[in-house]
Amino acid sequence: MKWIAALTFVFLFSAMASSHAQAQQSKIMDANLRSYDQYESATFGAGCFWCVEAVFERLEGVVKVEAGYSNGMVKNPTYKEVCSGLTGCAEVAKVFYNPDVISFAELLEVFWRTHNPTTLNRQGNDVGTQYRSGIYYTSDEQKQIAQKSLQAVQESNLYDDDIVTEIEPLMDYTPAEDYHQNYYNLNKEQSYCTYVISPKVEKFKKLFKDKLKADAR
Numbered sequence: 001m002k003w004i005a006a007l008t009f010v011f012l013f014s015a016m017a018s019s020h021a022q023a024q025q026s027k028i029m030d031a032n033l034r035s036y037d038q039y040e041s042a043t044f045g046a047g048c049f050w051c052v053e054a055v056f057e058r059l060e061g062v063v064k065v066e067a068g069y070s071n072g073m074v075k076n077p078t079y080k081e082v083c084s085g086l087t088g089c090a091e092v093a094k095v096f097y098n099p100d101v102i103s104f105a106e107l108l109e110v111f112w113r114t115h116n117p118t119t120l121n122r123q124g125n126d127v128g129t130q131y132r133s134g135i136y137y138t139s140d141e142q143k144q145i146a147q148k149s150l151q152a153v154q155e156s157n158l159y160d161d162d163i164v165t166e167i168e169p170l171m172d173y174t175p176a177e178d179y180h181q182n183y184y185n186l187n188k189e190q191s192y193c194t195y196v197i198s199p200k201v202e203k204f205k206k207l208f209k210d211k212l213k214a215d216a217r
Contacts (some may be wrong), residue, residue, distance in 0.1 A: 036064055036096045042107050042142065043070060043170050045134035046089040047123025048144035051197050054184035054185035055114050055204045058216035061102030066094045067176040069184070070136055076174050085128045092136065094173065104142060106211070109148040110133070113203050116154075118161035124196065133163075136170035143167065 036094060047050045049067040057065040069077050072089025083088045115123055117133045135150075137143040148168045154163050175181075184197050205212060 005159075039063055039096045040099050040104070040182060041094055041096050041135040041138065041178045042104055043092050043138070043173065044107075044111050045070075045132055045136070046111060046117075047091070047131045047133075048126050048191070048192075048196075049091040049176065049180065050183040051115075051200055052091075052134075053160055053182070054201050055110065057093045057094060057103060057182075058106070058201070058213055059097075059107075059110065059203070059208070059211055060213050061100075062095055062097045062213075064096040065097070067093050067180040068094055068174055069175040071134065071168055071171050075172050079177055079180065082130050083128075085130060087130075088101050089130060089172075090132055090136075091130050091176075092134070093171070094175075102211070103119045104145055105149065105186045108135070108146060108202070110159070110208060110211070112149070113200050113207055114200065116159070117163045117165040118159045120164045124136050128217075131163040135165060136173075137167065141171075155161050 003011065019069050044056075045051060047142060053065045053067050057063055068086075068091075069082050069089040070092050072082075072087040074081060074087040075086045077089050082091065098106065119133075121129045121132045122129065123131050123133075135142075135146045137146055150163060150165060150167065154160070184193050184201070186195050188198070206217070209217065
C-alpha cells in the first residue's frame with residue numbers, strides 16, 4: 001500500500017507546513033504589537049471595520065489601525081464565523097495613537113461623526129450584531145471619557161434618535177486576518193470601497209480637515 005504511505009506523508013507534511021506558517025504569523029503579529037506598546041490604543045466598533053480603519057488611519061497622531069474582532073462569545077474567531085452572527089463578536093478597529101498629538105476625546109469626536117450610532121446592529125446595508133456601535137475601553141479613564149462624550153453628543157441633538165452605542169471593557173480582542181488589514185488602501189477599485197468607503201472618507205476629510213495627516217489632505 002505504497003499509495004497510502006504516500007498520502008499519509010503528504011498529509012503530515014501539509015499539516016506541519018500549515019502549523020509552521022501559523023506559528024510564523026503569530027510571531028509577526030506579536031512583534032508588530034510589541035512595536036506599538038509605546039503608544040496608547042482605543043478600540044471602536046462602527047460598522048464594517050474596513051470603513052473605520054480607512055477613516056482613523058488618516059488622522060494626525062494615529063500611528064496604526066488594526067482591524068479585529070472583540071467582545072463576543074468565541075475566542076480567536078475567523079471572519080466567516082463572525083459573519084454568521086453567531087459568535088457575538090463585533091468588527092472593531094484598534095487605533096494606536098500618540099496622546100501628545102491627538103487625545104482619546106478627539107478620537108471619540110471622529111467616532112461620533114463618522115457613523116450612525118443610533119441604528120442598532122446596523123450601518124447602512126451592513127446588518128448584524130457584528131456591525132454594532134461600540135466603544136471598548138481599557139481603563140477607567142477611557143470609560144469615564146467615553147460616557148461623558150456619549151452624554152454630550154446625546155444632549156447636543158446631533159442625532160434625532162437615541163444613541164445605542166455600547167460602552168464596554170475590551171474583551172477577547174483578536175486581530176483580523178491579514179487580507180483585512182489596510183483593506184481600503186489596497187482595494188480602492190473594489191465596488192464596496194468605491195461606493196461605500198470612499199464617500200465616507202471624503203465626508204470625514206471635509207469635517208476634520210484640520211486633523212488630517214499631510215499626505216491624507
